[in-house]
Amino acid sequence: MTAGGAAELDVELVRKDFPILERTVHDGRPLVYLDNAATAQKPRAVIDAMRDYYELHNANVHRGIHALAEEATALYEGARDKVAAFVNAPDRHEIVFTKNSSEALNLVTYAFSNAATQGEQAERFRLGPGDEVVVTEMEHHSNLVPWQMLCQRTGARLRWLGLTDEGRLDLGNLDEVINERTKVVSFVHQSNILGTVNPVAPIAARARQVGALVVLDGSQSVPHLPIDVTALDVDFLAFTGHKMCGPTGIGVLWGRRELLEVMPPFLGGGEMIELVTMEASTYAPPPHRFEAGTPMIAQAVGLGAAVDYLTGLAGGAGMAAVAAHEHRLTEYALARLAEVPGLQIIGPTGAVDRGGAISFLLSGADGRAIHPHDVGQVLDEQGIAVRVGHHCARPVCLRFGVPATTRASFHLYTTTSEIDALVEGLAGVRRFFQS
């Protein structure tokens, strides 16, 4: 127990739960996996839950009256309960399963463009010329492109909050960018490229003031921080399973029930209907209205297992312990990276309101930039996995005038010795490219 009372994560114990961390790469080098913002590794509990599902319970859900169908349905809907509890959703019907965060965000944007055909009850989602949509300059493409497309479809205008040189949101013109024409504000909670954790409260409060809906992209925050949707006071939260130690192919849209109940559907098909005739159909209540077709059943079961795993960590301290561990790692990494000659961090250089995804540029002893692709390649040869490129956030690269960055990102199983390996690896990169 720490002074604060929260149990600490025993990282060596945690690592034993992740089989992949035992493997080596490139002729016996231990894997140093620092690409967690791209995807997290999976604990044995998740892998086992998915295998058990297929070996013992596999059936389609919400149909059929046989034993397996009932078991599969109970497991699928049980996963919804687990996810609802994980983000403290007041109502299990507020959890919509999607393919990933991108689909969750597209679901909301298509609800807006489908609102024109849905009568008065969908009024809050109606969008047209003269209306404005607000995002930020640090969005992942998945929370930018769908809104650009929505504006193209509806004639609404896209606006955005800019960035400071430190990689924080510039809220200096918040009241001008979010105004009485704003219908929806969608922004990222934690940036996948800068690591910045954005202040939700002032932005959500301003949006409320002008009657705009608030969408939060939690792809990088839900896997790393304790999240309580009631405390966040937003209308929608999108996140994805594979970054929180669950499988790929499953994401979540949480939405306030009263909004989901009047929100037009996105995909039509089986499961999402109430009554169907040849002429027209009525739709099921949420969440099933938004889950057309056979859903990702095994993946939902896997996500449920991931939620159980995360919640049970450190004697039940769960995500609080994960966040504390990653905060210590981020502090350590920022200090160690500051020692590397020729290294420049893109994003906040302090660990306050900052997560463990650190983007940087590196130059050689001659002062010439070493391209991130070359940095990543030489690190890989040493067994160190990082991401290079624009991280699906090209506007951030444009804002900082860089073509790409190298990004190291941490998770619950990352150790300080892995950060030491990164620092040594970067020295190796500089040696390799010295002329």
Place this chain on the structure above:
Amino acid sequence: MKLDSMYQEIILDHYRNPHHRGLREPYDAEVHHVNPTCGDEVTLRVRIVDGTVADVSYDSEGCSISQASASVMSDLVIGKSVEKALALEREFLTLMQSRGTVEPDEDVLEDAVAFAGVSKYPARVKCALLSWMAWKDATAQVVSGRAGAGGAGHAGGRPAPVPEQEKQPR
């Protein structure tokens, strides 16, 4: 070290001292190609006179492999007939798609044989191909007459479509 098979000394030399770099006049077509996954970009101009590649000039941003490849490619194609240069492009493409199984002909590909090692790294093949694809696109525009005359070929800054072999999931 395995890495040395990719970062051949020839490649690092071209990367440190690139040939034919910098945009030049006159030109018949200009194209802009990108690798959306890694942020590499090249703006490339070609000048074709009487069926011969009279000049290739470029401005590029990217990793050592893509920079060196632009330099080597320009060396190879400048002064050759369009037909011969296109044959070289096909030869280089075959090499890059070989996953290290093709023994390159140094008499034909000259310095470009150094990229044989890169073909073993699927994620880097598109870096080596970027400038070649840009050159091929620009040349095709001139040959087909799409580029217009006297350097009017720059299509309003719109990025060219990404060639098939460069596409990969994010």
